[in-house]
Amino acid sequence: MNWDDARVLLALGRAQTLRGAARVLHVDQATVGRRIAAIERALGSTLFLRTSTGYLLTEAGESAFEAAESMEAAATELVRRTQGLDKALSGEVRVTTTDFLAVDFVIPAIARVHAEHPDVRVVLTSSSQLLNLSRREADIAIRTQKPDNPDLIVRRLTRWPMCLFASQAYLDSHGMPEPGTAFRGHDLVAYEPYLSEGRALTLVGESASAGRIVAAVNSSMMVRTAVGAGLGLGELPLYIGERDGLVRIWPERERSKPYEVWMVTHEDLRHTARIRAVIEQVVQVFAEA
Structure with a gap:
């Protein structure tokens, strides 16, 4: 064969x-x-x-x-x-990430790479699917899950608290939720994969059993968009909620698990010039945030 x-x-x-x-x-x-x-x-x-x-x-x-x-x-x-021995600042670099991270961080980094090295072409895959770096399905992965493969080089780009947010329009219509009421009388935006696991929904440690889930979405970008559109209350990374001009609910509370972003590449490729150029700009964009 x-x-x-x-x-x-x-x-x-x-x-x-x-x-x-x-x-x-x-x-x-x-x-x-x-x-x-x-x-x-x-x-x-x-x-x-x-x-x-x-x-x-x-x-x-x-x-x-x-x-x-x-x-x-x-x-x-x-x-x-x-x-890994290639020193040319030209050619293709394949990057995979989520739509949420692509819009706010990876695309601005690509713009900077293009300004400095116009012969570097970035192929960006926006998906929640975890591509296999060992099989070269991607050269760089930017994810919210830390892999444990010893052949991969892993770097944490950021760590944000997960907080509860709503739009001002939603609060004008529904008022502030009261702690201890399990969101009675309020509309909620939920992350659908969390619900699929069969766990009872909580938001920043508060049971959501009395709330009404009006939107169950399968990406962080969709949670962000739905909350911004005034559909209901939802959890977002602190940096993003504040950046979008949303109102933080219960500032003393946050989800027990923070929102972490990891950049992953294969050990054999980290010194390739064009891949290094993309890595450096991605790191810089996250550092500025």
């Missing part, structure tokens, strides 16, 4: 559908299907079970998949080590 075949096997093994694999490989579904059939004929083994829900690896397919992953790791390491 050559590397091109391995890439097809890996893509289908991970996506489990022809459409998903085709999207990763930037080809059409029919091409993926033909390539898998050709690989199976060459190996003399059935690698995938075709089911109503997708393509599932057989026992032989799992063995081939593990071998393909080893090939991928070796190829990726070769690229990382080679790029």
